[in-house]
Amino acid sequence: METKLEVTEILKRYSADIDKEINRALETVDPETLLQASEHLVKAGGKKLRPSLAVLSAEAVGGQVKSALKTGAAVELIHTFSLIHDDIMDQDEKRRGKPSVHVIWGEPMAILAGDTLFSKAFASVMQSEDDGVTPELILPALHTVVDSCVKICEGQAMDMGFTERMDVSEEEYLIMIYKKTAALIAAATKAGAILGGGSPEQVEALAEYGRLIGLAFQIQDDYLDVASSEEDLGKPVGSDIVEGKMTLLVVHALSQASEEDKKRLHTILKEEGDENVSEAVAILEKYGSIEYAWKVARENVNQAKELLIDTLDDSSSRDALLLIADFVLERSN
């Protein structure tokens, strides 16, 4: 719990500057409807974890906060763009406690709002020139961010393909969540390190730190869906099972279970409704899949922390990055 409070304090430290950059990036969007649809989710909150990671990574290699602010904002815009398009694809009607963009403005405007945030994100990275960053640093940072966008699309496409399959290997699953979730977090830390003037070794370490905590973040999400409470989650326990989603828990159980249990889990994932969720959870428990997921998430976080301790000099930014790694596991939602 203490970690959570400390991390909240850290994230607060940069949030005003980050919000300013996000607002600056969007302020000229026109017409008004497109602006409103584009701003809706950005203004609905969110922890601003990704931009803070970019800024902390720049600081942790000895750079200035300023150098990574516009790129941090860009990463948040890309995250928001992907949420808007995902909500259309998955027909999710709520996001951050508010109606999704397509629910309010319709699908065509929601597609456009996503595309607008996407465009503005790249513009924001390039505007780092106004903060004194040289083209030689902006270009590789932008490359990192653009590559992560391709991966987000690929990861989402993989995830869509998984729902029709019951033979997803753990390796495939990890590639999918790397692309869908961890790549953007890794882009934030890597681009931050580049813009802060980090050495190639530091840049690589921060990229890897981002990848590892990104994986842990998604696996923890999978874990909490079964191990947390409806109160903490803000949605019923076992939603992933009801939606038939591939999670590390399910992938593990399907690889370990008896033919009979495998078939039963398969059937429950395919069926509509939530009647048999507790039976599915019992199968996951029987094969140690819940504990397994927690363990994998923990290992990723430990590896991420060791890497930073080995590569970066001690600093308050490094401490903050270490705390954020722990925070990934201490969330209850």
Place this chain on the structure above:
Amino acid sequence: METKLEVTEILKRYSADIDKEINRALETVDPETLLQASEHLVKAGGKKLRPSLAVLSAEAVGGQVKSALKTGAAVELIHTFSLIHDDIMDQDEKRRGKPSVHVIWGEPMAILAGDTLFSKAFASVMQSEDDGVTPELILPALHTVVDSCVKICEGQAMDMGFTERMDVSEEEYLIMIYKKTAALIAAATKAGAILGGGSPEQVEALAEYGRLIGLAFQIQDDYLDVASSEEDLGKPVGSDIVEGKMTLLVVHALSQASEEDKKRLHTILKEEGDENVSEAVAILEKYGSIEYAWKVARENVNQAKELLIDTLDDSSSRDALLLIADFVLERSN
């Protein structure tokens, strides 16, 4: 007709190199379904006008073809991305004589395919470094391309807003088609001129040339919808009227017509079906709106040509750009 043949020859000259860059940009896309959905429209043809404009602009300021090839490919990818998303928004089921992407792969995969092309476009511009272009030129070229993407979204949002209004001014209409259509063409010529090492004056002239022929291109589309034949158009004459679209012809007629004719035109645009198309065309004719649109398109093309003649030295690339300007008006579809 001769212009058309000559322009076809010009476009052919670069098409193999452009196709190679487009393929290179997309070759690593994974999984296979996402690759297929992303490539579908690219492979369905298209004149590759925009990438050729980028390359010709680079040459016309004394630069090398190679410097603008990857950015030309990027502009084509952005054009294709916008077609895929537009077809979802407008529920258009055919494009380039083939089923639209969302018809074959469903809306979620079509949204993703568009997002993928969008990401790959920016990656392609940045890879110009492999062709020996410096970051100092890549960054402003990329800026130009990114800005045009924001405008495409804004133009599409404006266009969507217009369908509910009957008081669209000519000025508003021209801003809309500038953003929706001309901005990307202007980005192709401007980025090409930047990458070719053009002077600020040459870059500005080519940007303006692109804007003017882009406007003419869209206005000519509006004009042909009423003035061409079903055989040439590949769709019934007056489709824009049936769909209730704002065109320069309609905007002009609504600003000139008697109250009675205005109301009647308004009613026909709002109604379903095509029974009264010829009556609407008669109103457009009565107020000289068809001729007016043709005249505006012609003026834009003349201005574009004069600008190039005044600013650029005589060269085969300049000649090609002058021919392409005329070609915009000599199309029959």
